[in-house]
Amino acid sequence: MARLNLWRWGVLGLAGLYFLVPLAASVVFTVDVPGQGLTFDAYTQIFSTEGFASSLLLSLELALATIALVLLLMVPAMVALRLGAPRLRPVVEVVCSLPLVVPPIAFVAGIGTVLKWGPEHLSRTPLFQTFVAIQNPDFPFVLVLAYVVMALPFVHRALDAGLRAIDVRTLVEAARSCGASWPQALAQAVLPNLRGALLNASFLTLALVLGEFTVAQLLGFQPFAVWIVNVSGSQAQLSVAVSVLSLLVTWVLLLVLAGFGGRTRTTSRG
Amino acid sequence: MTVLDKTAAGTAEDAATQAATVEFRGLRREFGPTVALDGLDLTVRPGELLALLGPSGCGKTTALRMLAGFEHPDSGAVLVDGEDVSDIPAHRRDAGMVFQSYSLFPHLSALDNVAFGLRMRKVRTAERRARAAELLELVGLAEKGERYPHQLSGGQQQRIALARALALRPRVLLLDEPLSALDAKVRLTLREEIRRLQRELGITTLFVTHDQEEALSMADRVAVMRSGRLEQCAAPAELYGRPATAFVAEFVGTMSRIPGRIVEGGVEVLGRRLPVDGDVPPVTDVDVLVRPEAVAVRADEASDARVVATAFLGATTRLTVRLADGTEVKADLPAHEGAALGAGAAVSVSLPERPVLVAERRH
Incomplete structure (x- = not known):
């Protein structure tokens, strides 16, 4: 037992070093400027650099929209799949895993082609306006669409694990025999028991969207990740400070989500 | 109360x-x-x-x-x-339904589970809590209302499920x-x-x-x-x-099949003629269906039938007897009589003078 514990601590320590050493090095690099001593200039500078707030806000908006859309799409689909066509499950699993196989660069090349081709061929139709609208730089909806696809594998896995843990059919039927209509049965009997899975799916999607660079950069939009790369060109300290900060932002957001989930879970346990 | x-x-x-x-x-x-x-x-x-x-x-x-x-x-x-x-x-x-597997909503307490249907019917909170509490009392779990399904035993969960099924009358x-x-x-x-x-x-x-x-x-x-x-x-x-x-005869309770022959006015089985109860199948070779409690067994050194197994059931002992032709018959004897007949004992088997059920012989 004691030996096992020692082992565990050893592994934990190694893993911790692996993560913490680069992080610590980054922090030290940003606050310990040669010739100036200890200074937080790099961090204060971030907030005054143009585009920080707007790009971060854009990323958060994109993340929220992506989470909402992907869950609206996947939750009913997965429940229906489980109740109605369990034999199609492997098919859906493969389809949802495709974004893992197709590299983002190929994916964005395809999107780029469509975005160019579309307006040319549809210039006389109302669809032209659609193409313009989804590329609005204030809120590029095309990125949400792309991120929904890219989040599919993670959301699918999270929801699938959640659905496996409960007997969806019995829960729905029990609710139905208690006088709940289909939507009520879903909302009141199934969804509350998928809370963990929904949170997991949201976590993963949030992390994905906050860190996504390739698609946004190549389509010419400037969410947080792209902004970080753009500002980092000239000032070394600033760029690393921004990376550290973005890590902190993601952590804080995940902790907020986890805290939310954890609190509701404890109340439900009474 | x-x-x-x-x-x-x-x-x-x-x-x-x-x-x-x-x-x-x-x-x-x-x-x-x-x-x-x-x-x-x-x-x-x-x-x-x-x-x-x-x-x-x-x-x-x-x-x-x-x-x-x-x-x-x-x-x-x-x-x-x-x-x-x-x-x-x-x-x-x-229609209220109770399911085979535990079907309580895991995220709701016992009381809220019972009140679920009333909530769907938009009954006011105070009223539905009172009604749910009554139902919990009806199934004998009044003090477990705040427990969650995973804190209840299987039997308790099914009682709650019963209360839930009854909640909407x-x-x-x-x-x-x-x-x-x-x-x-x-x-x-x-x-x-x-x-x-x-x-x-x-x-x-x-x-x-x-x-x-x-x-x-x-x-x-x-x-x-x-x-x-x-x-x-x-x-x-x-x-x-x-x-x-x-099918019913053999599915409900235990039945043994003993080969017999349809003859004028009944069926010949175990060396005696008994009247037939119900329909007579249109063949001569039939099986007579008998319940273990209807079969009489007594020790008989001259018989070819042997006890092959005994099972003590408390008040009775169930003997499995193999007849001379290989047919196995089950018989229930009062425990004190059965105790005297161990495996291998030679016994004779007889049926009471009562109408018997017959079925076509299975091959």
């Missing part, structure tokens, strides 16, 4: 006036190549507890789920009080093997409890089970099903004593 009395009396009164008649008419349902129901006709009388009994895959659960509204017949109709309910969605069927109560996941002792007490509640509330109840002992001990009438059809529907004593078909 006043709450309980009021509820029990009140609901019993309500139910007595509204106990429903349920009719299955020519129900047919196929799942791909398998025929789950093959023209089921069955009527459940108001206020009775009817058990649907049969081997797995005989269609009993499908029939129940059709009444609940979870399955739809390919043809035929389900009638409640003479009205066809086929087009009514499950949530307006007015349904016209029909559907029980889908509610005891099969429980251990033997809990099963016995809950069996009595369900029967008591059902009598008290006078609610028309369908009970699906594959356990014949459960069916015989609880139900007013038992419907035995086989391959999607009704074999026989009768009171437990009649089903046991006068089974309509060989």
Whole structure:
């Protein structure tokens, strides 16, 4: 037992070093400027650099929209799949895993082609306006669409694990025999028991969207990740400070989500 | 205690006036190549507890789920009080259901589980909590209202499920093997409890089970099903004593087959002629069906029959006797008589002078 514990601590320590050493090095690099001593200039500078707030806000908006859309799409689909066509499950699993196989660069090349081709061929139709609208730089909806696809594998896995843990059919039927209509049965009997899975799916999607660079950069939009790369060109300290900060932002957001989930879970346990 | 009395009396009164008649008419349902129901006709009388009994895959659960509204017949109709309910969605069927597996909502406390249906009906919070508390008291779990399903035992969960099914004062109560996941002792007490509640509330109840002992001990009438059809529907004593078909005879209770020959005015078996009960099959070589308690066994050194196994059952001992022609017959003897006959003992087997059931010989 004691030996096992020692082992565990050893592994934990190694893993911790692996993560913490680069992080610590980054922090030290940003606050310990040669010739100036200890200074937080790099961090204060971030907030005054143009585009920080707007790009971060854009990323958060994109993340929220992506989470909402992907869950609206996947939750009913997965429940229906489980109740109605369990034999199609492997098919859906493969389809949802495709974004893992197709590299983002190929994916964005395809999107780029469509975005160019579309307006040319549809210039006389109302669809032209659609193409313009989804590329609005204030809120590029095309990125949400792309991120929904890219989040599919993670959301699918999270929801699938959640659905496996409960007997969806019995829960729905029990609710139905208690006088709940289909939507009520879903909302009141199934969804509350998928809370963990929904949170997991949201976590993963949030992390994905906050860190996504390739698609946004190549389509010419400037969410947080792209902004970080753009500002980092000239000032070394600033760029690393921004990376550290973005890590902190993601952590804080995940902790907020986890805290939310954890609190509701404890109340439900009474 | 006043709450309980009021509820029990009140609901019993309500139910007595509204106990429903349920009719299955020519129900047919196929799942791909398998025929789950093959023209089921069955009527459940108001206020009775009817058990649907049969081997797995005989269609009993499908029939129940059709009444609940979870399955739809390919043809035929389900009638409640003479009205066809086929087009009514499950949530307006007015049927409370208890499931085989634990079906409580894991995210709700026992009280909220019971109150779920009332919440769906938009009953005010105070009223539904009071009603749910009454129901919990009715199933004997008044003090467990704040517990969550994972904090309750299997038996307690099924009681809560029963309370939940009764919360909306349904016209029909559907029980889908509610005891099969429980251990033997809990099963016995809950069996009595369900029967008591059902009598008290006078609610028309369908009970699906594959356990014949459960069916015989609880139900007013038992419907035995086989391959999607009704074999026989009768009171437990009649089903046991006068089974309509060989299938019922062998499925309900224990039956031994002893080869016999149809002769003028009866059947010749074990060297004597006995009258035949029921239909006589149009062949001469038949099997006579006998219950173990009807078979008499006594030590007889001159006989070729041998005891091959004994099982002590408490009040009785069940002997398995192999006759000279290789047929195995089961016989129940009072324990003190059975004790004298061990495996290998030579015995003679005889039947009482009573009409016997016969069936075509199986090959």
